[in-house]
Amino acid sequence: MLLLDRRSFPRDKPCGDLIGVRALRAALRLGVSETDLREYPRIAGAIVTTEGGELDLAPRSGWGQRLLSGSDARVVPRVVFDDLLVRSAVRAGATFRQATVRDVGPWASGARVVSGQERHGALSVAARAVVVAGGYGCRVASDAAPDDRDESPARGIAMRGYFRDVACPADRIVFSLERWLLPGYGWVFPLPGGRANVGVGRLAPPHDEGGEETHLHELWQRFIEDPRSPTAQWCRDAVPDGRPRAWPLDLGPRRRPLTADGLLVAGEAAGLVGPLTGAGIAFALESGERAGWVIASALESGEATKDRLSPYGRETRRRAAPWLRAELLAQRFLADAERARRFFDVVRPLPPTGALGARLLLHLG
Ligand SMILES: Cc1cc2nc3c(=O)[nH]c(=O)nc-3n(C[C@H](O)[C@H](O)[C@H](O)COP(=O)(O)OP(=O)(O)OC[C@H]3O[C@@H](n4cnc5c(N)ncnc54)[C@H](O)[C@@H]3O)c2cc1C
Incomplete structure (x- = not known):
């Protein structure tokens, strides 16, 4: 398993650094530990300010506290959080290489060739499956799985x-x-x-x-x-x-294709970002995790063809679409x-x- 990123880690990423409940759960499943995060306390509530005044959203009763007891969310700078994720991936067996990906070649003989630039020369790797997760404006994703349906995505x-x-x-x-x-x-x-x-x-x-x-x-x-x-x-x-x-x-929701032969698009590269909140970390982690499971299962039964990878697209849409649509409605309302x-x-x-x-x-x- 190879993890490629054009940056070396730890690296900064402009972000609010809010690791919500879903994102934190996914990170813990992916190998980040409670100990890694002990410096960052749980968030106990929220305040919403409007011109009409302040709305203090925090439990005011025992019932409210119980309702919130399983909701562990924290603010963790991305320079710390993303490095923890990369380390977890390496502990799980991935090899990290700093490389800028320029192209994911066509599907041939059950593989795609990923090419680009490493620090000391050209990159060229044949992979049985590639997860493209390059974040905002990911050209590699749009080249490899062209999106001709969303003409002016938000x-x-x-x-x-x-x-x-x-x-x-x-x-x-x-x-x-x-x-x-x-x-x-x-x-x-x-x-x-x-x-x-x-x-x-x-x-x-x-x-x-x-x-x-x-x-x-x-x-x-x-x-x-x-x-x-x-x-x-x-x-x-x-x-x-x-x-x-x-x-x-x-921002989502988008209708872009999420799979092709030997290829899956995950995270913000797939437009999995809430149009009201701009929150995308949970979607990125959940979709990346799902991509891993679907690839493993596809490769067990042969090649990672589009058909075998299609459960990834269906499941990702099924899970993300209700959140993204609800955020879109709320965004228009507010x-x-x-x-x-x-x-x-x-x-x-x-x-x-x-x-x-x-x-x-x-x-x-
Ligand atoms: C200012 C701001 C505040 C935000 N606040 C929050 C928040 O508080 N909570 C929240 O949940 N979301 C927030 N978001 C959204 C969130 O940051 C993104 O949705 C999330 O980081 C997407 O994760 P990702 O892994 O898909 O992409 P990214 O986190 O962008 O990671 C993409 C990675 O791909 C690498 N890469 C890109 N192109 C290449 C290439 N060609 N070759 C090799 N590597 C490449 C990059 O170096 C990067 O490490 C915020 C966004 C912004 C801009």
Whole structure:
């Protein structure tokens, strides 16, 4: 088993670093241990801020606490989390090689040739099955399994920065749905030792009109500094820890093909990213894990033909589509600031809102 990545690990990836309940469960199944994560405490709830006020989503009763007791979500910087995943893969028998993949060749004699560039020369490897998981804008995926049905798939763009000395709640994740952030939101995700990951993300215009990143940077700055922004109170004495970074997202749901002979597309390369939250880590891990099982079973009975790999596509869609569609509906609903305000006014006083809302938010990724 060969694991190829153009970067060496540990490496950073612009992200909110929220490892939701589903993502954490998948990571533990894949060999990451509780001990590896002991520095990063469990998240106990969430706060949603809107112009109508703050909604504290945390269990307020014994029933609520029980409801949330199995919902282990954490904020773990990707520079740490992704390295743990690579190490788990290596412990499980994979060989890691730093290489940039440029092409996955046609299916011939039960294999595909993966070619590209390694640090000290050309890469050329014949593989009986290839999982393409190159993340946003993965050209290798679109070349190898062309997608001619989604003409203008939805994209997002997000920016995050790390800060020290942030006075935000240490056990709550914060989502901000201020009017000026729509269609999108801001977040403050706490890290140990008074650090936090602070970011904004939004839908990107269908055609790149340029200036997208500049606009995002302005929003991000306003989110941190504007006295009317809920984040300003927490960031008053905050010290930036490195430069902010922006990165686009390939949002779902998409209809793109997920399998071909000897090939599977997983994670964000398959558009498995929530269109409301931008959460994609759980989908990436779950789809990668499923790809492994389906390949193993296909190879047991012969070659990894498209027919034998097709359960991967069916199962991935069956599991991911309800989440992605629900997020799409919620994204459209909440994009209207007035409607969002009315919605939160209605749910705020309802007693089960705290625990149910927290459970839902922690399970989105
Ligand atoms: C600012 C921001 C905040 C986010 N916050 C969250 C969050 O809090 N929680 C959440 O669940 N999701 C979040 N997401 C989404 C999440 O980061 C992605 O959906 C997720 O990382 C997708 O995982 P992946 O493995 O498919 O792709 P990636 O994590 O992008 O990994 C792809 C890998 O492929 C490698 N690669 C790419 N091309 C090649 C090539 N040609 N050859 C070799 N290697 C290659 C890259 O180096 C990279 O290591 C956020 C995204 C952004 C941009």
